[in-house]
Amino acid sequence: MTPDISTDSPAISIRWPTLFVAFSRMALTGFGGVMPFAYHALVVKRRWLTEREFSHYLAFSQMLPGPTICNMAVMIGWRYARLRGAVAAFAGILLGPMLLVLALGIAYARFATQPVVRHVLVGMSAIAAGLVIATAMKMALGLSQADARWKQMASTALIGVAAFVGVGVMGWPLIEVAAVLAPLSIALAWTQSEPPSSGQP
Amino acid sequence: MNADAEGSVLVPMLLYFALISLTAVGGGVLMLAPDIHRYAVDTQHWLTADQFVAAFAIAQAAPGPNVLYVTLVGLQVAGLTGAIGATIAVVMPTFFLTLLLVRFTPQRPAGRLSRAVKNGLAPISTGLLAGGGWVLARTADTGHTQVLLTVASVGVMMMTKLNPVWLIAIGAAIGVALQL
Numbered sequence: 579m580t581p582d583i584s585t586d587s588p589a590i591s592i593r594w595p596t597l598f599v600a601f602s603r604m605a606l607t608g609f610g611g612v613m614p615f616a617y618h619a620l621v622v623k624r625r626w627l628t629e630r631e632f633s634h635y636l637a638f639s640q641m642l643p644g645p646t647i648c649n650m651a652v653m654i655g656w657r658y659a660r661l662r663g664a665v666a667a668f669a670g671i672l673l674g675p676m677l678l679v680l681a682l683g684i685a686y687a688r689f690a691t692q693p694v695v696r697h698v699l700v701g702m703s704a705i706a707a708g709l710v711i712a713t714a715m716k717m718a719l720g721l722s723q724a725d726a727r728w729k730q731m732a733s734t735a736l737i738g739v740a741a742f743v744g745v746g747v748m749g750w751p752l753i754e755v756a757a758v759l760a761p762l763s764i765a766l767a768w769t770q771s772e773p774p775s776s777g778q779p
Numbered sequence: 780m781n782a783d784a785e786g787s788v789l790v791p792m793l794l795y796f797a798l799i800s801l802t803a804v805g806g807g808v809l810m811l812a813p814d815i816h817r818y819a820v821d822t823q824h825w826l827t828a829d830q831f832v833a834a835f836a837i838a839q840a841a842p843g844p845n846v847l848y849v850t851l852v853g854l855q856v857a858g859l860t861g862a863i864g865a866t867i868a869v870v871m872p873t874f875f876l877t878l879l880l881v882r883f884t885p886q887r888p889a890g891r892l893s894r895a896v897k898n899g900l901a902p903i904s905t906g907l908l909a910g911g912g913w914v915l916a917r918t919a920d921t922g923h924t925q926v927l928l929t930v931a932s933v934g935v936m937m938m939t940k941l942n943p944v945w946l947i948a949i950g951a952a953i954g955v956a957l958q959l
Contacts, residue, residue, distance in 0.1 A: 605842065605843045605844065606842050606843065607842060608842045608843060608844075609841075609842045609942060609943075609944035611845060611943075612842075612843065612844055637897070638880075639877075640897070641804065641893065641896065641897055642804070642873055642876055642877055642880065643800060643801045643802065643803050643804045643872070643873050643876065644800050644801070644803055644808065644846075644869070644870060644872065644873025644874075644876070644877075645803075645808050645844050645845070645846040645869075645870060645873070647844050648844060648846070648870055648873065648874065648877075649873060649877045652874060652877040652878060652881070653877060653880075653881050656878070656881045656882075657881075661878075664877075664878060664881075668870075668874055671843075671844060672843075672844065672866070672870065674843070675841065675842055675843020675844065675847055676843070676847060676850055676863075676866055678841055678842070678843065679837065679838055679841045679843065679847045679850050679851060680850060680851075680854065680859070680862055682837050682840075682841055683834070683837060683850070683851040683854045683855075683862070684854070686833065686837055687854070687855075690833075693958075694955060697954040697955045697957075697958055697959050698951040698954050698955055699833050699836060699837075699954070700919070700921075700925065700954045700959040701928065701950040701951050701952070701953045701954020701955070701957075701959055702836040702837075702839075702840060702947050702950045702951045702954065703832045703833065703835070703836040703915070703918075703919035703925075703950075704916075704919045704920055704924075704925040704926075704928035704929045704932070704950060704959075705836075705928055705929070705932045705946050705947050705949070705950030706832075706835055706836040706839045706840075706915060706919070706932075706947060706950075707832075707912055707915035707916035707919045707920065707929050707932070708912075708916075708928065708929040708930065708931070708932025708933045708936065708946075709839065709932055709936060709943050709946065709947075710809060710812070710908060710911050710912035710915055711909065711912030711913075711916065711929070711932075711933050712932065712933045712936030712937055713809070713908060713912075713936070714905055714906075714908035714909035714911075714912055715909075715933070715937060716936075716937070717901075717904070717905040717908065718905050718909070721901055721902060721905060724898075734901075734902045735902070737902040737903060737906065738902035738903070738905045738906035738909070739906060740906065741902070741903045741904075741905075741906025741907050741910065742906035742907070742909045742910045742913070743906075743910075744910075745813045745814060745817075745906075745907055745910045746813045746906075746907070746909060746910020746911065746912075746913040746914055747910070747913060749813070749817045749821060750817075751814065751817065751818075752799065752802055752811070752813070752814035752817075752907070753798075753799070753802060753814075756802055756903065759903050760899065760900065760903060763899040763900065763902060763903055764895050764896055764899030764900070765895075765899070766899065767894075767895040767896075767898035767899035768891070768892070768895035768899070770898075771891055771894055771895055771898065
């Protein structure tokens, strides 16, 4: 059984300073995204969560707006030490990396006119753009594998391309594009999903 | 930017980030990049396209959640107050929302509706993320070498499991070596 995220009481209790330190450490080692490091720390190393609990928290966090890893920190912190735990885990994820990024940003602003700094940034920026494109392509591949029927695949592709063109290429406001596409896409997904069967889902 | 100008953009910027953060459903805040670019660079002229891409690249090179590029956009727009303010504005709405969820709703994301929401939003987030890549590449790829770097970066990411931070380091080294 998947535990209920609001009322389950874990066998172990973890105090908030421990949560703060643990989440700070995963955030500060999390180069290129914290999620894989969070998985390693929470499931493999510390064994605070089972694999199944982790993916459960992940799915929940993705359905909420905002940074997925921050939402997850709030939920896991809450599980072990209620409000204090939620605040501690959330602050742990953000505080250290934010100070680090700020220091880098201030150094950049100070030395931006140096040719070397400019060369570094030009090279890094071209790569960073590629990283985002690759992540989008991987997500698109994942979606096309999840869609078994061609009709479903076509509507998924159409919605994705519409979002890309509207916000990316045309530069229309996200809120307006989402207000049109989101209800449409959710309605399509609803009609294409199987009604829940009486037995196991 | 002088202190007066910083003061006058601070409140609209914080409101914008707080509002836009609530639309980032379905997998992270990287997909907000095209809209932040549209609003902060094209509409409000708070920072240049180059500054935006630099902020993005620096945040990607550093460890921590991807959301922190917003911190650097805030820094460029309104100094240290802007940086901390923008970060708080983009994370706090969802912090409270998540707290409310774990506090008051015991249901699990297994029903048909929540599945439809999840499946319905996935293609939109994917398209938006691709849009973010497009916006970044348009600014970053000012020459043939840069285009080549972006294409190579996509290729390596698709075919290997290399940690992206190494790619960024290689990009920085190539930038210096070729005087890009």
